[in-house]
Amino acid sequence: MLMIRHSIGSRLLCQSETYTIDEKEDHWLISLPIDEETASKVLEFQDELNLFVTKEKEKTWFYSSDAQIKFLPKENQLMILADHKTVYPV
Amino acid sequence: MIQLYPASKRYTVKNDWLESNLSFSFGEYYDPSNIRFGPLRVFNDDTVQPGRGFGIHPHREAEIVSIVLKGQLKHEDNLGNAGIIGTGSIQRISAGTGVLHSEFNASKQEEVQFLQLWFSPDEKKLTPSYEDISYDLEQMHNQLLPVISHTGSERVAKIHQDLTLYLSRLDGKETLTFRQEEGRRIYVFTIEGEISINNDNILKSRDAARITDLPEITIQASQDSFFLLIDLPGGEF
Numbered sequence: 001m002l003m004i005r006h007s008i009g010s011r012l013l014c015q016s017e018t019y020t021i022d023e024k025e026d027h028w029l030i031s032l033p034i035d036e037e038t039a040s041k042v043l044e045f046q047d048e049l050n051l052f053v054t055k056e057k058e059k060t061w062f063y064s065s066d067a068q069i070k071f072l073p074k075e076n077q078l079m080i081l082a083d084h085k086t087v088y089p090v
Numbered sequence: 091m092i093q094l095y096p097a098s099k100r101y102t103v104k105n106d107w108l109e110s111n112l113s114f115s116f117g118e119y120y121d122p123s124n125i126r127f128g129p130l131r132v133f134n135d136d137t138v139q140p141g142r143g144f145g146i147h148p149h150r151e152a153e154i155v156s157i158v159l160k161g162q163l164k165h166e167d168n169l170g171n172a173g174i175i176g177t178g179s180i181q182r183i184s185a186g187t188g189v190l191h192s193e194f195n196a197s198k199q200e201e202v203q204f205l206q207l208w209f210s211p212d213e214k215k216l217t218p219s220y221e222d223i224s225y226d227l228e229q230m231h232n233q234l235l236p237v238i239s240h241t242g243s244e245r246v247a248k249i250h251q252d253l254t255l256y257l258s259r260l261d262g263k264e265t266l267t268f269r270q271e272e273g274r275r276i277y278v279f280t281i282e283g284e285i286s287i288n289n290d291n292i293l294k295s296r297d298a299a300r301i302t303d304l305p306e307i308t309i310q311a312s313q314d315s316f317f318l319l320i321d322l323p324g325g326e327f
Contacts, residue, residue, distance in 0.1 A: 007150060008131055008208065009117030050148065061148045065187070065215060088146055088168075088190050 002032055007048040007063075014038050014078075021053070027083050028062055034078040039071040042078065051082065054090075061086045091303055092287055097296035100135070107142035111135040113279075113298060127300050128275045128322040129251050132208035135296060137201055143194030149185035153209040153249050155238055156181040156193070157257075157318070159281060161202030167191035171220040179224045180237050182247040186216030205279075205318070210327055211250040223247045230257045232264050234319060252323045260285065260311035269306045273324040276301035283315025293317070 002019040005012055019032040030051060034042070042049065046069050051062040062082035069080045100111040101119040112119050113133035114126060125131070131152070138144075143164070156163065162176045167183070168190040175181055183189060195202040223245050229235045238255035242248025249255075260266060260283075270276065277300055278285075280293040287299055287307050301307060302324075309317070 007152075008115070009119075010147075011117050011120060048151075050150070061188075063150060063188075084150075084188060086148065086188060086190065088148070090146070 001054050002030070003052045003054065004042055005050050005052065006045050007050050010050070013042050013045065013049070019053075027081055028085055030062060030080045030082055031077050033076055034071070035076060036071070036073060039078055043069065043071060049080075051080065057089060058087055059090050061088070091301070092291050092307075093300045094291055094293065095298040095300065097294070097298075100296075107139045109137045111296070126210075126327060127277055128324070129210040129212075129253065129327050130207065130277055130320065130322060131210060132206065133277075133279070133298070134206045135203075136206055137203045138195045139201055140195055141198050144192060146190055146192045148188055148190050149183070150188045151211060151214060152185045153211050153251055154183040154185060155205075155207045155209070155247075155249070155255065157205040157207075157237075159203040159205065161200045161204075162196035163202050163204055164194045164196035165191065165220075165222075167220060169218055169220055173222065175222050178227055179222055180247055181222040182220070182238060182249055184211065184216055184219045184250055186211070186218040189218040189220075205281075207255075209249065209251045209253065212252060213250060216250055221247050225257065227259075230259050232258070232260055232266070234258050234266060234268065254321045256319045256321070257316075258319070259314070259316050260309070262311050262313045262315075265308060265310045267306065267308050268319060268321075270321050272305045274305065275322040275324055276304070276307060277320040277322060278309070279318045281316040281318060283317075284312045285315050285317055286310050286312065 004014040016032045022029045046067040053060040063084045103110040166172045174196045234256035238247045279298045
């Protein structure tokens with residue numbers, strides 16, 4: 001499960017079971033299907049987003065420190081280029 | 091201008107281990123007209139049941155201040171800091187590029203009450219850091235005691251924002267005057283008792299005031315009171 005949350009208080013903005021994460025040197029390109037309305041809500045807070053991939057005993061936290069995020073309306077895809085990744089146990 | 095925010099108007103989150111009274115948008119509470127007051131983004135008044143707390147979780151780009159009012163708070167983080175702070179102590183976390191931490195009630199019998207405040211930092215991508223200080227309870231008797239400031243000093247935690255946070259215990263009928271540079275902001279929160287600001291603005295326990303364009307205020311206690319005052323920068327945030 002991939003969740004996109006606001007960094008102030010962790011309000012859930014979007015979640016998806018379907019997503020891809022491509023590692024590119026020290027960045028991670030994260031993409032997920034999304035509808036336009038949800039994408040608009042996410043983009044409204046593009047400077048304050050945390051992304052979490054949750055597994056049974058660990059979470060992986062990503063963020064894009066320079067808000068590198070875009071919505072591709074034709075494909076209904078959200079693309080986020082994260083430059084931070086931390087894995088921690090839960 | 092003095093805007094009063096009664097305690098009863100705060101948003102309350104309550105479950106079996108936590109009661110949190112929120113003065114600004116936070117988590118499930120989202121009000122676009124109540125996001126911040128200058129760099130002050132979060133002012134949560136939390137009570138956590140014995141042995142319970144916030145498990146490990148991350149933060150970034152925030153200056154996080156916790157002021158313990160009652161009980162004991164157990165802190166651990168991925169910077170190697172671990173410890174317990176109690177009444178008379180203040181914790182400052184600069185989340186910067188990212189910190190993982192947990193905060194639990196250290197007691198198995200007594201609840202812990204603390205205020206958690208978040209401020210926007212004056213610089214992004216800071217190296218994460220942690221500090222806790224103990225202040226002298228006597229030094230805030232009928233005066234404003236700085237406990238957090240931009241520069242920091244002995245028994246004053248350093249914060250990455252142009253602000254000073256003061257605590258004061260004011261005896262009933264006593265008066266204090268606070269002055270700041272023009273164009274700045276003042277935030278006042280009554281922890282206990284009842285105070286008035288410039289005579290006719292009454293703040294009872296847990297009420298707050300957001301003050302702009304008023305570089306001098308007079309605070310009078312109508313009974314023995316404990317309050318917090320933050321001298322905040324003006325301008326856009």
